[in-house]
Each structure stands twice: as C-alpha cells, then as structure tokens.
Amino acid sequence: MRVPIVAANWKMHKTVSEAEAYLKRLVELVGEKPPVELVVFPSFTAIPMAGRLLSGTPIAWGAQNAHPEHQGAFTGEVSVAQVADLGARFLICGHSERRHLFGESDAFVGAKVRAALGHGLVPILCVGETLDERRAGRAWAVVERQLAAALAGVALADGRNLVIAYEPVWAIGTGVPARPEDAQAMAGRIRAWLQQAFGKVAEGIRIQYGGSVKPGNAREFLALPDIDGALVGGASLDPDEFWAIARAA
Numbered sequence: 001m002r003v004p005i006v007a008a009n010w011k012m013h014k015t016v017s018e019a020e021a022y023l024k025r026l027v028e029l030v031g032e033k034p035p036v037e038l039v040v041f042p043s044f045t046a047i048p049m050a051g052r053l054l055s056g057t058p059i060a061w062g063a064q065n066a067h068p069e070h071q072g073a074f075t076g077e078v079s080v081a082q083v084a085d086l087g088a089r090f091l092i093c094g095h096s097e098r099r100h101l102f103g104e105s106d107a108f109v110g111a112k113v114r115a116a117l118g119h120g121l122v123p124i125l126c127v128g129e130t131l132d133e134r135r136a137g138r139a140w141a142v143v144e145r146q147l148a149a150a151l152a153g154v155a156l157a158d159g160r161n162l163v164i165a166y167e168p169v170w171a172i173g174t175g176v177p178a179r180p181e182d183a184q185a186m187a188g189r190i191r192a193w194l195q196q197a198f199g200k201v202a203e204g205i206r207i208q209y210g211g212s213v214k215p216g217n218a219r220e221f222l223a224l225p226d227i228d229g230a231l232v233g234g235a236s237l238d239p240d241e242f243w244a245i246a247r248a249a
C-alpha cells in the first residue's frame with residue numbers, strides 16, 4: 001500500500017523566523033502519527049533551523065533545488081551532497097519554474113535525480129506540459145519525454161525512493177487546477193510507464209498531483225486511484241491550510 005505524501009513547496013518565501021513560527025504551528029497541528037507522509041521544502045536559509053526543529057517529529061524536509069555536481073566552481077550553487085549533509089530526505093527535481101525560468105534541460109534534471117538517489121535522497125521528479133502543449137495534443141509526449149530523460153539509467157531497489165509529481169504548468173500558481181479526470185488520466189499513463197520501466201518496484205512509487213491544490217479541492221485529487229498525494233505551492237504557505245490539505249488525503 002502506498003502511503004500518501006503531501007509536500008509544501010514554499011518557493012522563495014519566509015525568513016528564518018517566519019519559517020520557525022510556521023513549523024512550530026505545523027508540529028502542533030500534526031501530532032505524533034499523521035496518516036500521511038508530510039514534507040516541507042523551505043528556502044536554503046531556513047533548512048538548518050528546519051532540520052533541528054523537525055528532528056524527532058513525523059514531518060520530513062528537503063530542498064527545493066540543488067546542483068548535481070559534488071563540488072566545484074559553481075558560484076552561488078548548493079550541491080546535492082551539501083543538502084544531504086544537512087540531513088535532508090527529499091529533493092525537488094525538474095520543477096517547472098526551474099525548467100522554464102532557469103532553463104534547466106531534461107538532461108540536467110536527470111543528473112539531479114541521479115545525484116539525489118546517489119546521496120540517499122528521494123527525488124520528487126516534477127513533470128508536466130504547458131497549455132500550448134496540451135492544446136496541441138502533446139501533453140503525454142512531453143511528460144513521457146521528461147520521464148525518459150530524467151530516469152534513464154536509474155535502478156530502483158524500492159519504489160519509495162522515488163516520487164513523481166504531475167504538475168501541468170498552466171495549473172501552477174494560477175488558481176486553475178486540472179480537471180480531476182485529466183489528472184487521473186495522466187497519472188494512469190505515468191503509472192503504466194513506470195511499470196514498464198521498473199517492473200514490480202513501480203507499485204511503490206508515489207505520484208502526486210500539483211497545481212492550484214487548495215483545502216477546498218484537495219479531496220477530489222487525493223481520492224483518485226493513481227494519485228498518492230499533492231505537491232502544494234501557494235496554499236502551503238499557511239500551516240493551517242497545508243494541514244487541511246494533508247488531512248484530505
């Protein structure tokens with residue numbers, strides 16, 4: 001059975017003290033045994049504090065980004081190895097903002113996924129089409145290309161070591177989520193692709209939906225057969241809203 005995974009991507013929000021107040025409130029809300037796996041993705045600056053505050057709680061944390069090279073002349077970058085050194089468990093790879101605003105290629109995303117796995121982190125691999133690609137009937141072709149490039153040569157011993165987030169680009173931060181039937185159709189195709197690629201291990205890979213998930217619509221997505229959680233941006237910035245979404249799972 002796949003345990004649902006609900007993740008908070010704060011993006012470039014919150015000072016360390018704001019992050020601390022949020023996490024204290026979330027720890028209080030979540031209690032000791034939440035029925036879902038919860039992950040928060042603070043900015044790098046708040047990660048050490050988050051690691052200290054969340055240790056011993058059921059809430060995991062990770063990094064929104066990292067560079068796949070171990071070390072080197074990459075001014076301003078933080079490596080996967082450095083993030084792993086802080087005790088992170090998860091790494092977001094291939095978020096559409098990284099792909100579209102920072103020009104990350106499929107190959108670079110794949111290097112990050114492999115570096116994450118190599119350092120014992122669980123990659124949350126984001127895939128998803130733009131509105132033009134969907135209108136042109138190319139949504140699956142784009143998602144398939146992103147999966148194939150990011151997961152080429154990856155061997156998985158356990159499906160829990162990989163999470164896929166299906167995030168249609170046009171639904172991120174717009175307030176216009178995908179229709180649940182479209183999200184399910186895509187998640188079903190992703191599941192079938194993963195089965196071809198990884199065999200039985202694929203049964204343990206969780207697939208999240210992301211794109212304008214809110215407390216009011218979370219249940220519709222989280223009840224879908226091939227969706228095992230959500231990656232949440234805007235609505236995750238408030239701990240009560242984020243917890244309301246997690247409870248819907």
Ligand code: PEP
Nearest residue numbers: 172173210211212233234
């Ligand atoms: C995201 O950034 O991954 C995301 C899904 O954002 P939002 O929930 O704001 O659409």
